[in-house]
Amino acid sequence: MTAQTQKPKIRDAEATRARILAAAKVEFARFGLGGARVDTIAENSGANKRMIYHYFDSKENLFREVLEAAYVDIRSAEQALDLDALAPRDALEKWIRFTWDYYLANPEFITLVNSENLHRAKHLEDSQAIRVISRRFVASTKDLLDRGVDDGVFRSDIDPVQLNITIAAIGYYYLTNRFTGSIVFERDFMTPEALEERLAFNIETIMRLVCV
Amino acid sequence: MTAQTQKPKIRDAEATRARILAAAKVEFARFGLGGARVDTIAENSGANKRMIYHYFDSKENLFREVLEAAYVDIRSAEQALDLDALAPRDALEKWIRFTWDYYLANPEFITLVNSENLHRAKHLEDSQAIRVISRRFVASTKDLLDRGVDDGVFRSDIDPVQLNITIAAIGYYYLTNRFTGSIVFERDFMTPEALEERLAFNIETIMRLVCV
DNA sequence: ATGCTAATTAACGCAACAGTTAGTTACTTG
DNA sequence: CAAGTAACTAACTGTTGCGTTAATTAGCAT
Structure with missing residues (x-):
């Protein structure tokens, strides 16, 4: 195998962070800052709410x-x-x-x-x-x-x-x-x-x- | 007295309704529909929350x-x-x-x-x-x-x-x-x-x- | 292997908020 | 002037939603 030498990690900080950002973009774009729900972002990112606060501190x-x-x-x-x-x-x-x-x-x-x-x-x-x-x-x-x-x-x-x-x-x-x-x-x-x-x-x- | 033949009523449905509308306009304009607070509208209108639901049914x-x-x-x-x-x-x-x-x-x-x-x-x-x-x-x-x-x-x-x-x-x-x-x-x-x-x-x- | 650090999770706390309940009081009409 | 109606109020309820607590597990370095 030439590419993909890194075996896919189960825990991947960067990837999780990126998934949260992507889900947040969708949610904020649809409902605005006030209308967005961090529970929804957590769910759609495939992570969970605590991760959002871990990586981003606040909504x-x-x-x-x-x-x-x-x-x-x-x-x-x-x-x-x-x-x-x-x-x-x-x-x-x-x-x-x-x-x-x-x-x-x-x-x-x-x-x-x-x-x-x-x-x-x-x-x-x-x-x-x-x-x-x-x-x-x-x-x-x-x-x-x-x-x-x-x-x-x-x-x-x-x-x-x-x-x-x-x-x-x-x-x-x-x-x-x-x-x-x-x-x-x-x-x-x-x-x-x-x-x-x-x-x-x-x-x-x-x-x-x-x-x- | 020529004008103001109506003595100023303590209870005035039209006036209260108008005051709520005016306060709502300010609040919605400042924070949007989602960010507006009906408690704030009630307070600023000089009426109270129940009146909002009486005259307008919902936010x-x-x-x-x-x-x-x-x-x-x-x-x-x-x-x-x-x-x-x-x-x-x-x-x-x-x-x-x-x-x-x-x-x-x-x-x-x-x-x-x-x-x-x-x-x-x-x-x-x-x-x-x-x-x-x-x-x-x-x-x-x-x-x-x-x-x-x-x-x-x-x-x-x-x-x-x-x-x-x-x-x-x-x-x-x-x-x-x-x-x-x-x-x-x-x-x-x-x-x-x-x-x-x-x-x-x-x-x-x-x-x-x-x-x- | 073993112990340490960072990623991850589920469940909870608590405040804020839309909407309601259960009345009281002013005005009107017969 | 009595009785009914509409205006008005305060206190309450259930839910939602941000942020946390407390614990578990994967990966990494020695």
């Missing part, structure tokens, strides 16, 4: 770790896009698509962020990790804008932070409020056609805003 | 009434804008400003809607009232767009629903995620200058999208 701290991991994940995926390799307009469109696709593929990100804002970001407040990855994120969008300005295809007076917020907003809002939205506007927000239409509208919105 | 039903009232309020304020009286471009800008100002002045609206979406809109699901007021709302934005197209100042291929969503999104997202936003972007989202800058950016975004 709130478990939430904090889930949330931080979610931010690290989206920012990592973003960096992996390698937008530098594309012409500014192509890079911008790719970034808008990525943001939309990421929210669709990882709906828990949105719910976790909503829950954290209901709690006024007190869990993220002193996370240095978030600040570090966010700086790189803002810097790379600024780079993209600068490149576009140099090429004469982007307007020169766009604030990268406002642009970031706007690109997130037009996707995020549509998805997080899809339930009340479906009632207010009397249409299914989640059919493939509706999703495609929304993405196209979002690309149009941003392109008109940014391009000269 | 969930109380939430439903608070939420419906919130929708009625924003849609009424919107209708009162009387956008028909303005030229299309002016009307559009006034509407964008209104949306922003309403969210700022009534932050509980955002939190209530967030909470309802966490619960997949099950409380609004069979509210006929919401559907009725929403239809008028969508119709009047469609009227505005049509007027602009007739005047040759708006693009002809804008979907009123997508526009509605987008105008809400760019204000709503900024405000609801202002806590995590302040950390990620390392700036205070709520200074007068920041608010003004965001509103200007939003107006620019929509104008570029809609105008020919």
